[in-house]
Amino acid sequence: MSDIALETDDLTMEFKGFRAVNGVALRVRRGSIHALIGPNGAGKTTCFNLLTKFLTPTAGSIRYNGRDITRAKPADVARLGLVRSFQISAVFPHLTVKENVRIALQRHKRGDSFDFWRSERVLRALDAEALALVEAVGLSSFADTLAVELSYGRKRALEIATTLALDPEMLLLDEPMAGMGREDVDRTAELIRRISKDRTILMVEHNLSVVASLSDHITVLARGKILAEGDYATVSKDPRVVEAYIGAGHA
Amino acid sequence: MAHAAAPVDAAPIAAALPESRDAKALHRMVFIGLAVLLAVLPFGLYPVFLMKVLCFALFALAFNLLLGYGGLLSFGHAAYFGMASYVSAYAAKNWGVTPEVAILAGTLTAALLGLAFGALAIRRQGIYFSMITLALAQMVFFFSLQAKMTGGEDGIQAVPRGRLFGLIDLADDRVLYVLVALIFFGGLLLIYRIIHSPFGQVLKAIRDNEPRAISLGYRTTRYKLAVFVLSTTLAGLAGATKAIVFQLASLTDVHWSMSGEVVLMTLVGGMGTVFGPIAGSFVIVAMENYLAEFGAWVTIIQGCVFVVCVLVFREGVVGLVARKLRKPL
Ligand SMILES: Nc1ncnc2c1ncn2[C@@H]1O[C@H](COP(=O)(O)OP(=O)(O)OP(=O)(O)O)[C@@H](O)[C@H]1O
Ligand SMILES: [Mg+2]
Numbered sequence: 369m370s371d372i373a374l375e376t377d378d379l380t381m382e383f384k385g386f387r388a389v390n391g392v393a394l395r396v397r398r399g400s401i402h403a404l405i406g407p408n409g410a411g412k413t414t415c416f417n418l419l420t421k422f423l424t425p426t427a428g429s430i431r432y433n434g435r436d437i438t439r440a441k442p443a444d445v446a447r448l449g450l451v452r453s454f455q456i457s458a459v460f461p462h463l464t465v466k467e468n469v470r471i472a473l474q475r476h477k478r479g480d481s482f483d484f485w486r487s488e489r490v491l492r493a494l495d496a497e498a499l500a501l502v503e504a505v506g507l508s509s510f511a512d513t514l515a516v517e518l519s520y521g522r523k524r525a526l527e528i529a530t531t532l533a534l535d536p537e538m539l540l541l542d543e544p545m546a547g548m549g550r551e552d553v554d555r556t557a558e559l560i561r562r563i564s565k566d567r568t569i570l571m572v573e574h575n576l577s578v579v580a581s582l583s584d585h586i587t588v589l590a591r592g593k594i595l596a597e598g599d600y601a602t603v604s605k606d607p608r609v610v611e612a613y614i615g616a617g618h619a
Numbered sequence: 620m621a622h623a624a625a626p627v628d629a630a631p632i633a634a635a636l637p638e639s640r641d642a643k644a645l646h647r648m649v650f651i652g653l654a655v656l657l658a659v660l661p662f663g664l665y666p667v668f669l670m671k672v673l674c675f676a677l678f679a680l681a682f683n684l685l686l687g688y689g690g691l692l693s694f695g696h697a698a699y700f701g702m703a704s705y706v707s708a709y710a711a712k713n714w715g716v717t718p719e720v721a722i723l724a725g726t727l728t729a730a731l732l733g734l735a736f737g738a739l740a741i742r743r744q745g746i747y748f749s750m751i752t753l754a755l756a757q758m759v760f761f762f763s764l765q766a767k768m769t770g771g772e773d774g775i776q777a778v779p780r781g782r783l784f785g786l787i788d789l790a791d792d793r794v795l796y797v798l799v800a801l802i803f804f805g806g807l808l809l810i811y812r813i814i815h816s817p818f819g820q821v822l823k824a825i826r827d828n829e830p831r832a833i834s835l836g837y838r839t840t841r842y843k844l845a846v847f848v849l850s851t852t853l854a855g856l857a858g859a860t861k862a863i864v865f866q867l868a869s870l871t872d873v874h875w876s877m878s879g880e881v882v883l884m885t886l887v888g889g890m891g892t893v894f895g896p897i898a899g900s901f902v903i904v905a906m907e908n909y910l911a912e913f914g915a916w917v918t919i920i921q922g923c924v925f926v927v928c929v930l931v932f933r934e935g936v937v938g939l940v941a942r943k944l945r946k947p948l
Contacts, residue, residue, distance in 0.1 A: 390714045420834065446836035454834070462826040474817060481817035482845055488815050527830045534835060 370434060373398040373538055373568040374419065374450070381414050381430035381592075389426070390592035396538075396585075401560070401569045403579045406589035407613055412572045413455050415589070416542050419570075420452040421445045432538075439552040451539035453544060455572070457523040459530070461516035465507055468515050468526055470498040471534035498533070505529040506555055521548040525556065532563060539563075541571040545578060557582055580604075588612070642946045646811070648948070649894060653807075657800045666796040672904045673803040674861040676717075679884040679896030680810050681853035686882075687891030688814055689846040690826035694749045695756025696854050696881050698736070699729040700761055703855030708775040708868035709768055718781045718789060722802075722859040729855020730848055732759075737847035741840055762875030763873045774869030782807070795864060802860055806853055811893055813849060822846055854881075862877060870940060883921065887928050889935025892948050899934050 374396040381389040389411045396402045404412050417423040421429060421442040429438045435606055440448075460468050473494045474481055502511050503526040508519060515526060525543060531539060545553045545558070557578055560569065571581050577585065580600045588595045588603055590612040596603050603609055660669055665943045678700055685691050707725030710716050715725070719809045769777070770776070789795045807830040813819055825839045832839050862868045871877060880903065888899025909931040910917045932939045941948040 402792075422830065439889075441837045441838070442833045443836050446834055452834050454831065458828055458834070459829065460824045460829040463823060471820060471832075472835045474820065478817065480838075480841075484816045484818035484845070484849065485809075486816050486818075487812070488817055489822055491817055491820065493862040527662050530835070530844075540831070609651050 370400050373433060376419070377429050377457065379415070379418060379430065379501050381411075381423060382426045384396050384553055387592050388485050389418060389425075391491055392589070392592070392594055392619050394587060394594075396568060396570050399564075399566070400584040401564050401571070403486065403583035403586045404570060404572045404589060405574070405576070405579060405586060406595070410589040411592040413542055414592075416452055416540050416572065420450065420540060429528045446534070448538075449534075450540070451531050451534050451536035451538070452540040452560045453527050453531050453542055455542040455545075457520060457521050457527055459515040459518075459526050461494045462514060464514055465502055465518070465526055466495065469501050469529050469533050470494050472530045473498055473501075476534045501529045501533055502526075504532070505559060522549060525552065528556065528559065536567065536601050538570070540569040541569065541573075543572050543574060543615070546574055547571060555579065578605075622849075639884060642818035643948055645944075645948070646893070650808075653894075653897075654804065657804065658810075660795060661796055666792040668790075668904070668908060670796055670799045670864045671861075671908075672901050673886065674857050674864060675881075675900040675904055676778045676897045677803050677806045677860070678806060678854050678857035679881050679888065679900045681850045681857060682782065682881045683885045683890055683892075684810050684813065684894045685712050685846060685850035686885060687895075688819065688822050688826065689843060689850070691843060691847065692749045692882075693737075693752040693753075693847075693850075693878075694720070694875075694882075695752035695759075695878050696851070697873050697875060697877035698759040699733055699854040700858035700877060700881075701763065701868070701870075702732055702858070703729040704858035704862040704868040704872045705763065705769050705775065707859035707864075708778040708862040711832070711863060712775060713779070715779075716781075717785050718783055718798075718863050721781075722856065722863060725859025725862065726852060726855045729858065730852040731853075733848045733851025734844075737844050741844045753875070753878070756873070756875065760870070760873045760875065763870060769868070769870075772870065774867060775862075776867055778866040778868070780863055781864060789863070792885060795797040799860060799864060802856065806856060807897075810853065815845075818842070818854075835922065870917045883925055885935075887935055889938030889941070889948075892935065892941055894948050895935050895937035904934070 372395050376392055376394045379389055379392040392415065400506055401593060404415065406412055414423065418425050421440050425438065429436060431450060455577065460471065463471065468510060470491060474491060475492060499511060502508055505528055507522060507525055510522065515523065528544060542618050543554050548556060553575065558580060581599065586600055586603045588609050595612055596609050598605040659696030682696050685693055706728040707721045711721035712722045713717060725848035736752065736755045739755065741747050745749055764771060780795060782788050783798060787794060787878060789798065821837060821842055825837065827840055829839055858872060884899035884903050885896050887902055888897065909919055910920055928935065934942060937948050
């Protein structure tokens with residue numbers, strides 16, 4: 369297999385004449401932590417929606433592990449091991465923390481669950497593994513709490529645990545640390561570093577110190593186009609990047 | 620992004636209560652209580668009235684499986700109830716098959732019709748889904764009005780109750796009551812199992828946050844279609860049984876007002892509660908029966924009850940009890 373996990377060519381998304389993503393050529397190396405940064409409205413989330421097929425690009429192509437997934441369905445992309453999280457925290461609010469993780473394990477381990485005649489007791493076989501993942505993100509004491517009752521930062525942590533339950537080859541994390549307190553940010557950064565060992569990670573993050581310490585490679589997006597690429601030292605010195613951030617009223 | 624608009628707050632309150640072990644114990648008590656009631660009620664109330672309640676209760680349970688647990692509001696469930704009723708009546712009368720075969724034929728018809736209509740409607744979201752189910756049900760109504768086999772305005776009358784398995788004569792109301800009670804209870808147990816199965820767990824997740832379920836690799840449309848077909852099948856079972864009980868299948872059963880009535884029963888009882896639709900149908904059928912002397916006023920009284928229900932206890936009778944007990948029912 370080539371060392372490029374995910375690759376796009378001329379990726380473009382046009383909303384009623386407005387190009388949110390414009391001719392993006394992205395190369396994400398296998399096993400790396402790749403950060404996608406840029407000012408608000410740069411098109412980062414739209415990129416994620418395109419890569420995970422929640423949107424279909426108006427032009428361009430996407431290859432994952434050498435396979436063209438430009439026309440694939442979102443659920444099938446997930447089944448190929450390319451799994452995303454959402455910018456707005458995406459949990460199942462009326463399931464408990466344990467059940468949130470278990471629903472992902474259920475898909476990963478059992479495949480489809482159309483067996484409506486079987487008791488849900490069969491799912492208990494997945495409980496131990498679910499609880500281990502819950503513990504990994506520091507939510508052990510909330511295992512039986514409904515997700516709706518968690519604080520924002522804890523919801524994000526739960527989301528990561530749920531994503532990890534699929535044991536994905538590649539993760540797309542959209543601002544995994546937004547809304548987290550200092551302590552949670554550190555723990556999550558540590559977790560991301562730990563899980564990145566044998567996976568590829570593409571993440572959007574506004575917290576630049578996190579980006580600096582975690583990522584191997586950075587792509588800066590502004591107004592739908594790639595502005596600069598490279599490691600943190602290169603990118604942060606690029607005058608165009610500095611200008612784009614200041615121009616957008618950002619630090 | 621259209622997908623981001625997950626109907627997170629649309630989940631019924633009652634269903635949001637955590638399922639604990641003592642909730643399971645409570646449910647077992649309710650099941651036992653219902654079984655006892657089913658056994659003793661015919662000594663105090665007319666079996667025919669009870670059979671009507673049970674048929675409608677099963678219909679409402681089936682509808683609630685789709686609305687309360689699948690998050691899908693169908694405005695056309697009369698199509699499956701009514702079509703099954705026609706086929707069951709036709710089979711019993713014109714083919715002379717035994718009642719269980721007639722009921723099975725009706726149920727199967729509803730399943731196939733549900734599969735076809737569901738496949739057309741399921742990709743649409745929210746109100747568009749509801750409108751398509753309504754439009755398709757109207758087609759079924761006009762078919763029933765025009766077709767020869769349904770008997771037009773007259774319907775199919777004088778349907779023989781026949782002998783169950785060719786052996787047990789169902790002419791006696793009390794004997795037939797036992798059969799109807801068994802069908803009802805079996806249907807209820809099946810629905811309870813569906814809700815508490817690995818499949819039911821996925822349904823819950825989809826209702827809570829569909830985009831997230833998709834991003835975990837669930838092909839959510841297939842799950843929604845599956846629960847739609849399960850719901851129409853059970854609605855069909857109710858309609859097919861009703862045709863044998865009343866020895867009649869008529870336009871009333873496929874009319875849009877029947878679709879409305881099942882919504883009413885479910886909401887009055889408590890949508891998204893397991894047992895709510897049973898209470899709801901009891902209330903509505905009892906009202907229709909005992910207020911029959913008021914003629915057209917029944918509809919108006921029903922309307923008022925509905926408004927009061929929505930205003931006073933939005934979660935329905937059983938939903939209210941569940942909230943007080945802090946346990947899902
Ligand atoms: N469905 C849509 N229809 C129309 N315009 C859209 C749609 N989705 C996004 N946009 C627009 O595309 C642009 C890029 O949005 P996007 O959400 O991708 O930005 P972002 O880089 O993720 O920003 P943020 O840092 O605020 O999350 C914005 O101007 C946005 O208004
Ligand atoms: Mg964004």
